[in-house]
Amino acid sequence: MARRKRNIRLRTSFAVLGDGKTEQAYLKHLKAIKGYRYSVYPSLFSNITHDTAERKIDELLSGGCDHIVYVTDYDTAISQDKQKTFNDLVKKYERNSEVLICESMPSIEFWFLLHYQLTTREFINADEAAEMLKKYIPDFSKSKNFLENQKWVKDMSGNGQLENAMVNARTVLRQKETEDVGRHFPFTRVHKGIEKFQRNISTNLTATEK
16 A cells, blocks of 8 residues: 655755854854854854865765855955955856855955945955944954854844845945946945845745655
């Protein structure tokens, strides 16, 4: 006698790479606050570079990971003269729907800033963006004690501010892609990763087991 068919729910395997301690702490807290489903790599307060990102992404893909989002700072590529390395990385995965690279110029602090205001002010480096962010988060720092405290992400993402940041990020990115802007014009693609996280919550994959 054949067994009855039943539907089983499958979850997608979702990995997020943060190339520095600020990205990793933010992604860890955001997951807890919003209920997103992903694993953060590498382990908290370890680093991943543009040189090692390709190897880690390929390792995750070969291990059966369904989606990978890589959150990184573009000013790192500039300051370390790694623009070609980064551009090659983007080109390699640009047609791979399983991989999304979300860079911010100059850094993820610009993404944080968009939670509070829409700006296209050009920053020479991440420190300048972090300094402007302190207008809204006075005690912001990259210290372990600050980053490990979930409160800064909870406060920043609440009251519709995450959604506001996404709107602002789309506006700035559209300007970058359609206008003649300077070398240090700020932008971020982190909102694209957030959109992917949100879709993953509501994704219901089913399979039939005989």
